[in-house]
Amino acid sequence: MTESTAVQKKRASFRIRIEPRLSEPPKWYPVAVSFGAIIVALILGGVLISFAGGDPIRSYQHIAKASFGDTGVLSDTIVKATPIILAALACSVAFRMKLWNIGAEGQFIMGAFGASAIVLAPVLPAGTSRWIFIPVMMVAGMAAGAIWGFIPGYLKAKFNVNEIISTLMLNYVAVAWVNFWIFGVWTEGGFQMSPKFPNEAWLPRLLEFAKTFPALRGLTTHLGLVIGIVAAIILWFIIFRSRWGYEIRLIGDNPHAAKYAGINITRNVIWVMMLSGALAGLGGMSEVSGVVHRLQTAPIAAGYGFTGIIVAWLAKLNPLVIIVASILFGALILAGREIQPSGVPKMIQGIILVCLIASDFLLRYRIVLDRGEE
Amino acid sequence: MDFTIILQAGIASGTVLLFATIGELFSERAGVLNLGVEGMMLIGAMSAFSTTIATGNPWLGVLVAMFFAGLISQIHAFIVITLQADQVVSGLSLTFLGAGISLVLGEGLSKAGTVSLLPSFSIPLLTLIPIIGKIFFTNQSVLVYVGYLLVPLAWYYINHTRPGLHLRAVGEYPSAADALGINVFRMRYFYVFIGGMLAGLAGATISLAVSPGWFSELTTGGQGWIAIGLVIFAQWDPIRAAFGAYAFGALRRLILDIQGPLVLFGFNNPFYYNPYLGFFLQMLPYLFTVIVLVIGSREAMRKRIGAPAALGNPYIRGERGK
Numbered sequence: 017m018t019e020s021t022a023v024q025k026k027r028a029s030f031r032i033r034i035e036p037r038l039s040e041p042p043k044w045y046p047v048a049v050s051f052g053a054i055i056v057a058l059i060l061g062g063v064l065i066s067f068a069g070g071d072p073i074r075s076y077q078h079i080a081k082a083s084f085g086d087t088g089v090l091s092d093t094i095v096k097a098t099p100i101i102l103a104a105l106a107c108s109v110a111f112r113m114k115l116w117n118i119g120a121e122g123q124f125i126m127g128a129f130g131a132s133a134i135v136l137a138p139v140l141p142a143g144t145s146r147w148i149f150i151p152v153m154m155v156a157g158m159a160a161g162a163i164w165g166f167i168p169g170y171l172k173a174k175f176n177v178n179e180i181i182s183t184l185m186l187n188y189v190a191v192a193w194v195n196f197w198i199f200g201v202w203t204e205g206g207f208q209m210s211p212k213f214p215n216e217a218w219l220p221r222l223l224e225f226a227k228t229f230p231a232l233r234g235l236t237t238h239l240g241l242v243i244g245i246v247a248a249i250i251l252w253f254i255i256f257r258s259r260w261g262y263e264i265r266l267i268g269d270n271p272h273a274a275k276y277a278g279i280n281i282t283r284n285v286i287w288v289m290m291l292s293g294a295l296a297g298l299g300g301m302s303e304v305s306g307v308v309h310r311l312q313t314a315p316i317a318a319g320y321g322f323t324g325i326i327v328a329w330l331a332k333l334n335p336l337v338i339i340v341a342s343i344l345f346g347a348l349i350l351a352g353r354e355i356q357p358s359g360v361p362k363m364i365q366g367i368i369l370v371c372l373i374a375s376d377f378l379l380r381y382r383i384v385l386d387r388g389e390e
Numbered sequence: 391m392d393f394t395i396i397l398q399a400g401i402a403s404g405t406v407l408l409f410a411t412i413g414e415l416f417s418e419r420a421g422v423l424n425l426g427v428e429g430m431m432l433i434g435a436m437s438a439f440s441t442t443i444a445t446g447n448p449w450l451g452v453l454v455a456m457f458f459a460g461l462i463s464q465i466h467a468f469i470v471i472t473l474q475a476d477q478v479v480s481g482l483s484l485t486f487l488g489a490g491i492s493l494v495l496g497e498g499l500s501k502a503g504t505v506s507l508l509p510s511f512s513i514p515l516l517t518l519i520p521i522i523g524k525i526f527f528t529n530q531s532v533l534v535y536v537g538y539l540l541v542p543l544a545w546y547y548i549n550h551t552r553p554g555l556h557l558r559a560v561g562e563y564p565s566a567a568d569a570l571g572i573n574v575f576r577m578r579y580f581y582v583f584i585g586g587m588l589a590g591l592a593g594a595t596i597s598l599a600v601s602p603g604w605f606s607e608l609t610t611g612g613q614g615w616i617a618i619g620l621v622i623f624a625q626w627d628p629i630r631a632a633f634g635a636y637a638f639g640a641l642r643r644l645i646l647d648i649q650g651p652l653v654l655f656g657f658n659n660p661f662y663y664n665p666y667l668g669f670f671l672q673m674l675p676y677l678f679t680v681i682v683l684v685i686g687s688r689e690a691m692r693k694r695i696g697a698p699a700a701l702g703n704p705y706i707r708g709e710r711g712k
Contacts, residue, residue: 068494116478176691177683180425180478181619185676188612192669194466200666322486327478359493359606366429366487370465377473 032386046379050330053375057368065360074355075360083347091222097306097346101186101244101339102299103324105251106161108333110292112255113268117289119168119183120296121321122190123161125313128304129194130160132210132311136202142200149216154243154301161297162290163305163382164190169289173282178291191317209312218305239338240302244342244372247295248335262317264288296321319362322347326369396643405537409630410617412544413588419548419626419642420581421561421700425481426466427589428614429488429565430472432607434459434593436492439604442505448598452508455594456587462488462588468550474704485614489607499604501686508532529598533591537632540640549552557581561698564705574705586682600662612676619679623686626698634682638675645671 059127062072083093090100099367103120110117117123134140139156140149171177194207202210222235255261267274276283300316308315327345331337345365354362410427429642432552438455442448443447462484469480516527527539548554556577559567564574596609603609615639646656649661649668661667692698 054522064491064494070496109575118482171680175684175687177680177687178619178622181622182680184612184615184621185679188676189673194674195672196666196669200664203420281557323530325482326486359490359497362486363490363494366483366485366490369483370469370480370487373468373475374473376475380474 025113031386034381035187035384037380037382041379046332048117049255049375049378050332050372053371054330054368056375057364057371060371061360061364061367063361070360073330075185075206079348079351087231088234089107089350091237092289093343093350094237095346096350097342098238098240098244099299099303099320100327100342100345100349101189101241102147102247102302103296103320104322104331104338104342105324105326105335106243106292106294106296106299106384107263107324108331108335109255109295110288111268111328112333113264113284113288115169115172115285115288116180117168117183117292118166118180118325119164119321120180120292120299120324121319122183122187123164123293123296124303124321125187125190125194125299125317126164127157127300128299128308128311128316129190129197131299131301131304132202133159133160133211135213136210136311142216144216146216146220149334150219150239150305153217153297153305157297157301157304158294159297160302161274162294163250164297165289165291165293169286172289173285181341187321191313194311194316198313203312204310210310212310213305217305218309221306236307238302238306240306241300243298244337247298248339251295251335260287287322297323299324323365326365326372329369330372394521394524396647397640398528398530400640400643401636402534402600402639403525403642404532405534406592406600406636407613407617407620407635408537408540408632408648409588409595410614411591412540412628413533413634414586414621414632415624415626415628416544416548416557416581416588416619417585418425418621419561419698421564421698421705422467422470422578423477423481423702424463424466424484424582425478425586425618426463426484426488427576427617428610428612429464429485429492429646430459431488431593431610431614432492432591433462433488434596434610436496436499436572436588436604437590437595438500438594439505439597439602440499440656442495442598443499446506448508450507451598452591455590457590459590459593460583460586463582463589464579467582469662470704471575471578471582474706475598476630477702477704493606496604496606500606502604502655505598505602507602510599517533525550531595533595533599533607541628541632547618548628548670558698561700564700565632568705568707578705589617591710592617616675616679619683622690623682623695625686625690638678641675643677645674 042302058076062076065072065075082089084090096134103124106120106123107117114351134153134156140152167186168177168179168182171182172179198210200346204211219239222232226233255264263274263279263284266277267284271281299320303316303320304311323345327338327341331341348361348364401562410431414424414427433457437626438448438451439457442451445451465487466480466484470477471708510529510531512529513527513535517523519527548557556567556572559570560574560577568574592613593610597604620631620634623634624692648671649659650658652662653659653673654661661671
């Protein structure tokens with residue numbers, strides 16, 4: 017940063033001056049700015065909803081009630097948040113290194129495919145203990161996602177191929193790939209979906225314990241939430257407490273310094289893309305085994321990978337904050353299903369992201385008011 | 391299968407990619423990476439179609455599409471040029487925003503039925519050229535011919551005019567351009583706007599000419615992203631961009647048409663008898679984009695040519711180094 021820039025605007029009797037921040041802002045400040053950005057986004061979204069002929073206040077009330085109104089819908093919100101947590105963790109670790117992995121969606125889908133293959137191929141026969149089934153599915157999902165992350169990582173490291181485009185293109189390939197299998201090989205009666213998985217391949221849900229705890233009746237929150245939270249904690253330790261995490265952060269902040277410090281950037285690009293893919297793949301496994309219970313494109317490729325990008329950014333790439341932000345977005349998606357017009361949640365996500373990025377300006381610059389001079 | 395007919399349709403479908411690619415090329419030449427092409431195309435396709443339904447005039451639809459997409463591109467311009475934010479994230483958010491807005495405002499448009507489309511015609515005399523006349527100049531939409539004109543114009547403008555020289559200076563060495571009295575900020579805003587307008591035109595080309603109608607996000611189906619890949623393959627040169635765009639257009643058509651006939655090259659057509667094999671055909675444009683990127687990136691590394699030097703960096707007056 018250099019001395020104050022000369023961006024000045026004349027207003028009636030006072031002036032607004034913009035100058036670069038020289039010191040770190042207080043800790044609460046970025047949080048406040050993010051909240052402010054979300055509030056501005058919701059207002060802008062409301063304006064657009066009323067443009068499209070809707071009632072913004074009722075839409076927002078509806079979102080709040082349909083997602084946090086009682087334990088039943090709260091549980092549904094958490095179910096929606098679970099895949100977002102893992103997808104956002106996947107994005108956050110890649111973004112931390114300034115690797116723009118836009119392919120969490122495809123890695124998520126491939127993870128679901130890999131986990132399903134254990135059931136459908138079948139690798140393990142139906143009737144195998146749940147204690148074996150679920151860990152094997154988790155490993156398969158992570159492996160499939162990691163492979164899908166390895167491809168763009170390798171192309172980036174070896175040929176300097178732009179990872180934004182390659183990861184995005186692989187999303188479309190993943191959808192077509194899964195469609196081929198569920199239509200051509202594992203179809204159930206000619207429909208584009210596989211047969212339902214046996215119970216052993218389902219992640220345990222809260223409602224299974226309703227006999228001992230009646231309050232849990234009907235709650236579909238599944239073990240995927242625990243998997244997501246554990247993954248977030250592990251990732252936090254990797255990023256902030258390990259040597260590898262330090263390398264990732266250094267490459268992201270200053271690749272030249274990292275290079276001179278002897279860090280192998282090529283290898284890190286490939287490893288981080290594989291870790292990112294594995295996390296997204298785990299999300300796909302959790303969704304297919306915890307919610308959908310069969311391989312089917314529409315509910316799996318529902319855009320969780322893209323929402324993960326926004327959530328990762330909102331959480332400033334912090335794995336623990338991602339859990340909270342995911343629940344907010346889970347609520348938005350859950351309630352969005354009932355709102356007309358149906359594009360509203362997507363639009364609001366877009367506006368929130370735009371406002372968040374614009375608000376970053378306030379972290380780097382100070383706006384100073386000078387009164388009484390003219 | 392008659393390949394001239396497939397190529398003829400391929401040129402029309404490639405025109406979509408052509409507009410989007412040239413638009414992005416202008417923006418990147420000025421140093422601004424705009425990943426929002428897909429969103430701007432959706433905005434363009436939606437507003438072109440809905441304006442044409444409302445007024446019955448497809449020309450007005452094209453104009454509104456270009457204006458609206460250009461307008462939305464200015465959000466990105468403001469965030470990355472004035473607020474100096476990261477161009478990658480801002481461009482992504484523009485794609486989300488464009489998709490969301492076009493879904494909300496395009497609600498119900500898919501059931502709107504048919505509208506009057508842009509006219510198609512043949513160019514007299516030129517149609518008489520064997521094969522080429524049939525592929526390029528017979529019964530093509532007016533926008534296809536606009537595309538033919540745009541390519542040499544863009545090439546000449548960038549490489550052989552004074553404003554084109556300024557454009558390149560802003561993308562390669564903004565502080566030198568600034569020292570020469572060129573307004574870097576205004577130029578960047580302007581070329582992002584041009585990029586947005588051309589992306590809007592690309593969207594209008596889909597919804598009013600190539601595959602008429604509004605099919606929500608499937609209208610563009612990732613073509614905006616392919617266009618960004620093509621810019622890299624084209625190494626920021628409009629002529630190469632045109633080759634890439636038309637080749638991809640032909641590929642898209644071929645994939646659609648290859649599944650139709652019962653007999654292919656004297657054999658039973660496997661894609662007709664096993665429709666699920668069609669999913670592998672669907673992967674091809676996306677896999678090809680990756681392959682094209684590998685080729686383009688390797689060539690750029692070998693020849694030591696690359697992106698405009700200032701691509702992706704905000705210009706901050708008085709900051710050292712750039």
